[in-house]
Amino acid sequence: MSSGTSAKVLSLSLNSLKVACSQCNLRELCLPFGLSSHEVHRLDSLIETRRKVKRGQHLYHAGDVFEAIYAVKTGFFKTDVLLEDGRDQVTGFQMAGELLGLDGISGDAHTCSAVALEDSEVCAIPFAELENLSSDIPTLQRHLHRVLSREIVKDHGVMMLLGSMRAEERLAAFLLNLSQRFLARGYSASEFHLRMTREEIGSYLGLKLETVSRTFSHFQDSGLISVQQKHIRIMNTEGLHQLIKQKNC
Amino acid sequence: MSSGTSAKVLSLSLNSLKVACSQCNLRELCLPFGLSSHEVHRLDSLIETRRKVKRGQHLYHAGDVFEAIYAVKTGFFKTDVLLEDGRDQVTGFQMAGELLGLDGISGDAHTCSAVALEDSEVCAIPFAELENLSSDIPTLQRHLHRVLSREIVKDHGVMMLLGSMRAEERLAAFLLNLSQRFLARGYSASEFHLRMTREEIGSYLGLKLETVSRTFSHFQDSGLISVQQKHIRIMNTEGLHQLIKQKNC
DNA sequence: CGCAGTTTTGATTCATCTCAATTTGTGTGG
DNA sequence: CCACACAAATTGAGATGAATCAAAACTGCG
Numbered sequence: 001m002s003s004g005t006s007a008k009v010l011s012l013s014l015n016s017l018k019v020a021c022s023q024c025n026l027r028e029l030c031l032p033f034g035l036s037s038h039e040v041h042r043l044d045s046l047i048e049t050r051r052k053v054k055r056g057q058h059l060y061h062a063g064d065v066f067e068a069i070y071a072v073k074t075g076f077f078k079t080d081v082l083l084e085d086g087r088d089q090v091t092g093f094q095m096a097g098e099l100l101g102l103d104g105i106s107g108d109a110h111t112c113s114a115v116a117l118e119d120s121e122v123c124a125i126p127f128a129e130l131e132n133l134s135s136d137i138p139t140l141q142r143h144l145h146r147v148l149s150r151e152i153v154k155d156h157g158v159m160m161l162l163g164s165m166r167a168e169e170r171l172a173a174f175l176l177n178l179s180q181r182f183l184a185r186g187y188s189a190s191e192f193h194l195r196m197t198r199e200e201i202g203s204y205l206g207l208k209l210e211t212v213s214r215t216f217s218h219f220q221d222s223g224l225i226s227v228q229q230k231h232i233r234i235m236n237t238e239g240l241h242q243l244i245k246q247k248n249c
Numbered sequence: 250m251s252s253g254t255s256a257k258v259l260s261l262s263l264n265s266l267k268v269a270c271s272q273c274n275l276r277e278l279c280l281p282f283g284l285s286s287h288e289v290h291r292l293d294s295l296i297e298t299r300r301k302v303k304r305g306q307h308l309y310h311a312g313d314v315f316e317a318i319y320a321v322k323t324g325f326f327k328t329d330v331l332l333e334d335g336r337d338q339v340t341g342f343q344m345a346g347e348l349l350g351l352d353g354i355s356g357d358a359h360t361c362s363a364v365a366l367e368d369s370e371v372c373a374i375p376f377a378e379l380e381n382l383s384s385d386i387p388t389l390q391r392h393l394h395r396v397l398s399r400e401i402v403k404d405h406g407v408m409m410l411l412g413s414m415r416a417e418e419r420l421a422a423f424l425l426n427l428s429q430r431f432l433a434r435g436y437s438a439s440e441f442h443l444r445m446t447r448e449e450i451g452s453y454l455g456l457k458l459e460t461v462s463r464t465f466s467h468f469q470d471s472g473l474i475s476v477q478q479k480h481i482r483i484m485n486t487e488g489l490h491q492l493i494k495q496k497n498c
Numbered sequence: 499c500g501c502a503g504t505t506t507t508g509a510t511t512c513a514t515c516t517c518a519a520t521t522t523g524t525g526t527g528g
Numbered sequence: 529c530c531a532c533a534c535a536a537a538t539t540g541a542g543a544t545g546a547a548t549c550a551a552a553a554c555t556g557c558g
Contacts, residue, residue, distance in 0.1 A: 081405055085494050089412050091405050103405060105398035112405065131391065135384045142380065148397040149354035155404035156330055156340050156352065156361065162411035163338050163455030167546070198505065206412030208547055213506055229505070229555070245334050416514070447537065457515055462538055478523070478537070 020044050021123075029097030029184065030071050031125065031143065039137050046133060049124045053077075059100065059114040059122060066104030068124040072096050075120020076195040079103075080203070081112045090204040092154075093117075093178075093196060096185055102151050117195040162206045165244070170205040171215045172240040175225065179234060190237070194230040269293050270372075278346030278433065279320050280374065280392065288386050295382060298373045302326075308349065308363040308371060315353030317373040321345050324369020325444040328352075329452070330361045339453040341403075342366075342427075342445060345434055351400050366444040411455045414493070419454045420464045421489040424474065428483060439486070443479040 021032045022040045032040045050073065053059050059070060062082055077094040091112055094100055104110040105127060134141035161170050183189035194201070198209040198216075205212070219225045224240055226233040234240065270281045271289045281289045299322065302308050308319060311331055326343040340361055343349055353359040354376060383390035410419050432438035443450070447458040447465075454461070468474045473489055475482040483489065 081409055083409065083413075087413050089409050091408060102398060103402050106395050106402050111402050131387070131394065135387065135390060138380070138384065141384060141390075145380065145393075145397070146355050148394070148401070149351060152397070152400050152404060153352050153355050153360050155401060155408065159340060159404065159407055159411060160330055160332065160338050162408060163452070164332075164336050197503090203412070209505080210507085210548085211546060213504095214546095217506070446535090458537080459516085459539085460514060462536095463514095466538070 021047065024073070026071070026073065026097040031099070031140075031147070034139050034143055035137070036139075039139065042133060042137065043140070046129050047123050047125055051122050051124055053116040053120045053122065055116055055118050055120075057116055059116065060104075060110050062110055062113045064110045066101065066108055066110050066127070068126045069099055069101040069104070069130070070114070070122040070124055072098050072100065073121040073123055075122075076117045077114050077120060078117055078196060078200060078204075079112045079114050088203070089206075090196075090200050092158075093204070095181060099147060102148060105148075117200075158204075167205075167207055167211050167215050168218070169244050170207065171201075171212065171219070172224075172243040174201065174205060175232065175234065176237070176240055176244075179237070190234045192232055194232060270296065273322070275320070275322065275346040280348070280389075280396070283388050283392055284386070285388075288388065291382060291386065292389070295378050296372050296374055300371050300373055302365040302369045302371065304365055304367050304369075306365055308365065309353075309359050311359055311362045313359045315350065315357055315359050315376070317375045318348055318350040318353070318379070319363070319371040319373055321347050321349065322370040322372055324371075325366045326363050326369060327366055327445060327449060327453075328361045328363050337452070338455075339445075339449050341407075342453070344430060348396060351397060354397075366449075407453075416454075416456055416460050416464050417467070418493050419456065420450075420461065420468070421473075421492040423450065423454060424481065424483065425486070425489055425493075428486070439483045441481055443481060 021027055021030070021043050022037065024030065024032070027033065027040065032043055035043065051059070051070075053075070059077065072094050074096055077100060078090050079092050079094065079100065080088050080090045082088045094114075100114050100122065101110060103112055130144070134144050161173055165173065178192065178194075179189045182192050196204075198212045201207075202209045202212045207215075216225070216227045219240075220227050222239070224234075224236045224243075226235060270276055270279070270292050271286065273279065273281070276282065276289065281292055284292065300308075300319075302324070308326065321343050323345055326349060327339050328341050328343065328349065329337050329339045331337045343363075349363050349371070350359060352361055379393070383393050410422055414422065427441065427443075428438045431441050445453075447461045450456075451458045451461045456464075465474070465476045468489075469476050471488070473483075473485045473492075475484060
């Protein structure tokens with residue numbers, strides 16, 4: 001009995017070093033979604049490294065050799081692309097259970113940079129091995145394709161937002177999107193902490209930081225939200241929704 | 250000899266009805282890229298239908314059940330998403346050798362609509378069967394992943410454009426992009442016919458049609474291009490490039 | 499406690515949108 | 529084959545939302 005227990009402790013501690021999708025509370029959000037327990041264990045064996053990334057540090061830079069995609073285990077990231085002339089733009093924010101680096105698959109290098117906005121941990125998933133495994137496990141293959149496609153759909157949503165919405169609509173859509181993602185992770189949908197600066201929000205939404213700040217103040221005056229620096233409380237979700245839905249004049 | 254010839258004629262005519270990637274002059278641009286001739290023949294067997302789509306007709310609508318992706322064989326398409334409030338936005342233009350419908354993989358339905366901007370032909374590729382085949386053919390699997398990822402990278406480019414470029418820069422980038430894609434297909438890079446209206450260009454670029462028209466006129470006055478309705482001639486490619494590269498003041 | 503980075507707020511400017519009129523092109527039917 | 533009607537494109541004048549420039553207030557970190 002006691003030897004059994006110590007063996008279990010040992011195996012648990014090894015697992016926690018090695019990472020284990022099968023033990024991960026994000027498995028319903030992340031790559032293992034829909035896999036049988038046997039299949040998840042095969043996925044486990046792929047993932048050799050869990051990597052800690054301190055706030056402000058890069059997980060990878062644009063131009064780095066692409067070898068793996070990353071699943072956010074804890075923390076919060078942004079990805080951004082850099083133009084030749086120095087302009088850069090945030091292309092997305094990633095939280096627990098979301099994947100990073102999918103853009104790198106198309107070539108041999110990452111096309112954007114990933115930066116941790118708070119101390120974070122990721123699981124590195126070597127992509128060549130993931131491809132091999134997904135040939136064997138149809139469910140995994142199917143899921144990988146869905147994940148890639150979902151990224152495309154998400155980007156279309158952002159294009160929509162950037163191309164045809166006004167500042168207020170963009171910010172409302174942004175807040176509602178964050179809210180939903182927090183909810184899906186078991187956090188409050190109505191009260192949360194922004195990990196990014198006004199400038200990063202603006203970059204993502206195609207607005208200047210002053211416009212973001214002004215729009216927040218405006219929302220607060222209208223009683224839609226309450227803002228205190230990075231702390232956001234949504235007071236009227238429906239109101240935010242209506243802001244977006246209402247016909248552009 | 251004569252019976253051999255007639256057999257060949259028969260097989261060719263069947264192939265042209267059935268479509269054949271192995272015979273297609275787009276195979277270097279399209280899905281068969283990188284496959285051995287044996288593998289291309291296996292891909293052939295997947296593709297049962299070639300479908301003609303008249304100008305103005307839909308290939309599929311947002312909400313249609315997703316069963317296949319489509320490769321453009323000839324012609325020109327646009328894809329667009331529709332918002333609840335009636336606003337819609339063009340998410341892309343597709344020409345020969347490019348794939349349509351990748352956004353549908355994420356769910357069971359297409360998330361955007363595809364419309365032919367001129368009389369066109371597509372090859373329908375049943376996606377479930379493509380997945381099966383790609384489990385068997387690593388090169389095909391790899392290529393499919395690259396295609397999906399390339400779509401993500403392309404969308405990031407559009408997000409960049411919508412989020413941080415001015416009207417002139419957007420239109421210059423658009424023209425240079427079209428120019429390159431025509432060149433890759435053996436057409437002139439400097440002279441081509443726009444298949445889409447100013448309104449569709451504007452929708453794609455997040456601009457109003459009047460702004461597109463004005464910017465075209467402006468480019469013409471600067472000697473960068475010559476415009477006559479839908480006919481475009483690029484006079485100064487480098488000038489267009491510099492327009493984009495120059496720092497946003 | 500002080501300093502640097504972040505955020506807020508105000509005044510002004512500018513790019514793009516909006517509204518409107520005109521021209522040009524295209525397709526259809528007599 | 530031409531004329532008519534409709535769609536698309538051009539151009540102008542004025543309105544407006546967001547950017548820019550600038551200054552002050554707040555926050556959190558060392």
